[in-house]
Amino acid sequence: MTSTLRQDIAYTSRDILVDEQRSRRRPLLTPSFLLAVVVTLGLLAASLLVGQFDVFAEGNFWMFGITRIPRTVALVLAGASMAMCGVIMQLLTQNRFVEPTTTGTTEWAGLGLILVMWLAPTASLLARMSAAVAMAFLGTMVFFLFLRRVSLKSSLIVPIIGIMLGAVVSSFTTYLALMTDTLQTLGIWFQGSFTGVIQGRYELMWIVLAVTVLVFLVADQFTAAGLGKDMATNVGLNYTLVLFMGTAMVAVATGVTATVVGTLPFLGLVVPNIVALFRGDDLRSNLPWVCLVGISTVTLCDLIGRLIIAPFEVPVSMVLGLVGGIVFIGLLLRQRRKGGLVT
Amino acid sequence: MISLTDVSKAYSSSVSIGPVSVDIDAGGITALVGPNGAGKSTILTMIGRLLSLDSGRIEVAGHDVVNTPSKAIAKIISVLRQENHFVTRLTVRQLVSFGRFPYSKGRLTLGDEKYISEAIDFLDLTDLEDRYLDQLSGGQRQRAYVAMVLAQNTDYVLLDEPLNNLDMQHAVAMMKQLRRAADELDRTVVIVLHDINFAAHYSDRILAMKDGQVVEHGTPAEIMRDDVLTRVFNTDVQVVPGPNGPLAVYY
Numbered sequence: 001m002t003s004t005l006r007q008d009i010a011y012t013s014r015d016i017l018v019d020e021q022r023s024r025r026r027p028l029l030t031p032s033f034l035l036a037v038v039v040t041l042g043l044l045a046a047s048l049l050v051g052q053f054d055v056f057a058e059g060n061f062w063m064f065g066i067t068r069i070p071r072t073v074a075l076v077l078a079g080a081s082m083a084m085c086g087v088i089m090q091l092l093t094q095n096r097f098v099e100p101t102t103t104g105t106t107e108w109a110g111l112g113l114i115l116v117m118w119l120a121p122t123a124s125l126l127a128r129m130s131a132a133v134a135m136a137f138l139g140t141m142v143f144f145l146f147l148r149r150v151s152l153k154s155s156l157i158v159p160i161i162g163i164m165l166g167a168v169v170s171s172f173t174t175y176l177a178l179m180t181d182t183l184q185t186l187g188i189w190f191q192g193s194f195t196g197v198i199q200g201r202y203e204l205m206w207i208v209l210a211v212t213v214l215v216f217l218v219a220d221q222f223t224a225a226g227l228g229k230d231m232a233t234n235v236g237l238n239y240t241l242v243l244f245m246g247t248a249m250v251a252v253a254t255g256v257t258a259t260v261v262g263t264l265p266f267l268g269l270v271v272p273n274i275v276a277l278f279r280g281d282d283l284r285s286n287l288p289w290v291c292l293v294g295i296s297t298v299t300l301c302d303l304i305g306r307l308i309i310a311p312f313e314v315p316v317s318m319v320l321g322l323v324g325g326i327v328f329i330g331l332l333l334r335q336r337r338k339g340g341l342v343t
Numbered sequence: 344m345i346s347l348t349d350v351s352k353a354y355s356s357s358v359s360i361g362p363v364s365v366d367i368d369a370g371g372i373t374a375l376v377g378p379n380g381a382g383k384s385t386i387l388t389m390i391g392r393l394l395s396l397d398s399g400r401i402e403v404a405g406h407d408v409v410n411t412p413s414k415a416i417a418k419i420i421s422v423l424r425q426e427n428h429f430v431t432r433l434t435v436r437q438l439v440s441f442g443r444f445p446y447s448k449g450r451l452t453l454g455d456e457k458y459i460s461e462a463i464d465f466l467d468l469t470d471l472e473d474r475y476l477d478q479l480s481g482g483q484r485q486r487a488y489v490a491m492v493l494a495q496n497t498d499y500v501l502l503d504e505p506l507n508n509l510d511m512q513h514a515v516a517m518m519k520q521l522r523r524a525a526d527e528l529d530r531t532v533v534i535v536l537h538d539i540n541f542a543a544h545y546s547d548r549i550l551a552m553k554d555g556q557v558v559e560h561g562t563p564a565e566i567m568r569d570d571v572l573t574r575v576f577n578t579d580v581q582v583v584p585g586p587n588g589p590l591a592v593y594y
Contacts (some may be wrong), residue, residue, distance in 0.1 A: 094430050147344025155430070214450055226431040230393050230424050235444035236417030237427065280475060281432040284449065 010222060036292045043299040047072045050303060052311045070202035071194050075299045078194075078261050081208040081253040082292025084215050086268020087283060088246045091226035093147055096276075096331070099268030102159040102255045104166030108139025109251075109258035111173045118180045124168075125259065133255030140247045141171065156332075171186045192245035192262030194302050197321070204260050209252045219284035222246060222268055226281065263297065263317055266324020271297060273331055281330075297323075344369050345390060345499065347475075347535065350399035352385055360555040362383045362399060369404070369498070371547035372525050372532045376539055378576055381552040383535045384425065384503050390533070391501045403499055405582070421492035422501040425500025435479070435487045436472040441461055442494030462494035466520055482513040493524060500524065504536045506541065514538075518545040523525035539576075541593045543567050552576045566593065 048068050055064045086099035100106050112135030116128045143162060170190075177186040197205075215222075225232050225242045232239045257264065271294045279286050301319040308314055344366055351361030360382035367373050375383040388394040388400055392408040401408045405422055421442070439462055443455040451459075463472050466486040476484055485505060492500055502521075506514045522545055524530045536542045542549050543563040551559035551566060553575055559566055566572070567589040572580035578594045 091431065096430055186555055220444070223431070223433075224444055224449075227438075227441065228427070230422075231427065231441075233393055233413060234391065234417065234422050234492070236414040237444070238413065276432050280434060280437070282434075282437045322471075 024137060033288070033292075035100060036289070036296070040296045040299070041117075043296055044076065046303055047075060047299050050306055055145050066199045067234075070199050071197050071302075072299075074194055074202045074205050075260060075302055076295050077205045077208045077212075078257050079263060079267070079298035080291040080293035081212055081294075082257060082264050082267045082298070083271035083290050084268075084287070085250045085253050087272040087286075087290055088215065088222055088250055089268065090272055091222045091281070091283065092144065092243055092246045093158065094228060095155050096161065096273060097155065097159040097269065097328075099262045099266070099272075100250065101160035101166070101263060101265045102269065103140060103143045104169055105136050105140045105143075105250060105254050106258055106263045107166035107169040107173065109133070109136040109255045110186070110263075111135050111139075111169055111176075112255070113189065113259065114173050114176050114180075114182065114186060117182050117185065118176055125201070125204065129256055129259040130260050133252050136255040136258070137247060137251035139165075140251055144243060144247060163164065185188055189262050192195045192264045192320075193305075193313070193315035194261060195313050195315070197260060201260060204256055207256050208253050211249050215249060216284075217288055218242075218245065219287055223281065223283040226283075233326040262315075266328060267294060267318055267320055270324050270327045273327070314341060344402075344404065345531075346402045347386070348400045348402075349388070350386070350389060350396055352382075352389065352394070352397050358555075359554055363551065363555075363557055364399075365557045365560060366548065367531075367533060368548065369531045370525070370529070372521060372534060372545060373548045373550055374542035374546035375533065375535045375550050375552060376537075376542050376575070377552035377558075382555045383552050386552070387501050387503050387533065387535055388422065388424065392416055393424065402412075404529060408523055414445060417495070417497075419497055420501060421495040421497040423488055423492050423503060423505065424482040425503040426530055427488055432475055432477065434473050434475055435468055435490070436463065438476060438487055439468075439472075439490045441493050442491040442496075445495065457496050458496055462490040465493060465524070466490040467516075481508040482510065485509060486517065486520075489520070493528070493530075497530075499531045500532070504534065504535050504537065506536065506538070514541065521545070539567075539572065539580075543591070544588055563588070 051068065053060065053063055055061055082100065089098045089100070089103065092098055097208065108138065109132040112131035112133070113128055115135070116123050116131040120127065143165060147158065174183070174186065177183045221237060221242050222234055224237050225239060225246070229239045231244070271290055275286055275289045275293055279289060298320070301323060302316045305314040305316050305319045346366045348364050349362040349428070351359065351363070353359040375387060377383055384398055385394065385432055389396055390403065390408065392413065396409065406416065406419060409414060417546055424585060425511060436459065440451060440455070440459050441459060442462065443451060448456050463469055466489060468483070471479065471483060473536060479487065485508065489502070489505060492502070505517055518541060521532050521534065525532050534546070543566070546563060548558060549559070549561065549563055549566040559571055567582050569580060569582050572582065572591055576593070578593050580591050582589045582591055
């Protein structure tokens, strides 16, 4: 066959040199990336040190292992994974405004949590988490299938429908919570917060690490899927399989984070858009950036929440909601200025 | 060779394509022409296995496009649809490198990089390769998509109206580049064209469709005749001798 023959062309050393210079992968270890690493590490160090309890006083260091380390690990895993969920969902839907809280995914996870509390009040944290993951998967699939059925004229309609769907699901959840006297639990859950993330609770977050590693391995398939079903099929990608895989990953990350931390609004929206703004959308070379910006954002918001009314704490979801809302509006305005990009 | 046997596709009870049986020879450029709604794009996307068939069989170089794994087809056929709108922010080079996906699954080798560079140079995009697609003009973006399917290095290249949105200068440049791809790179190009004069000048064979059927199939000389074109396009067409071959005049 001629196509295989054509591949057997020998390359001269000069050709290879030229091609290395033109390679699409940009170097990762740039000064700006190292700076971002330093900033992130600084924020994490601050997270370890900030708190009312003086962990460095005589005989107090045991608290460091019980609260500070679990909280910081959870910040890292939740920040990185929720930011990645945003990227995956945005590529799969080809819509810049989609992330777990604008598609109802987190609300479905919440429904799963309440269902378990209602049907099996003594269920373990692991069982509750499994229900959250299962419902998050179901809900996200419903949303994706809906999107494939109807072609929407404006990309802004997509998050509006997602938020409406989420509102319907969460009102059902609230009804269930009212019936079962668990409204207070629900309220605490909806306010995503790292306050209660301590030893014995945060360990589940390690599951999210597995998802993160998996995303790194299949990143190019998601970028290819982001070119649309036809282009993806043209290069031999099984689009439906990638869609399922992405949904499963998002469901696991969202379900676990919802169980341990609660909702983290807008994180998956803000981070990918900021990274795309200055680095484009090549997922594999962007992933380290997405993780770093995700971790920094959630850690910074958590620190603000811990410091602003110390010795009390503001839930991180409130700070994120405020910051995320502002960035969301900024994005809308920017796209409007550029003209036509929204559609 | 692309061979269609009794291929049909029904969109609704009143709109259906086929049954079409036709053989398209390997090598050169074959142009699909015909009025709107004749089924040109449908046939092209079915050959490229982006659309399922209701019945019949399509074979490309002996491979059944429905039953052969999509990954294997991706090394034999590349297909570019008319509308390619996506929000993903990629540079020209990043887009073109996805043409190598069937071979490398994203982990590009030096050989892949060479194909990518060649495809970019072939379409005169060398200076634009690090620009984002949303910073390009419609014509430049169209060339980037074609570069991507050329980098895929398939024997068969299917293009659905690649001249759409291109001005005179860029349309001619695009056809010349496709001509070179057929002649120098030995590709079989099947292309949906609206302009019969472009088809007559640059293609080796013309396949005319009307109402879901193939009504004519032959060399440009055989198709460029008053009676044939008038019948195919439902419009009075006169073929006059031009400086570079026959010209269809229909206005």
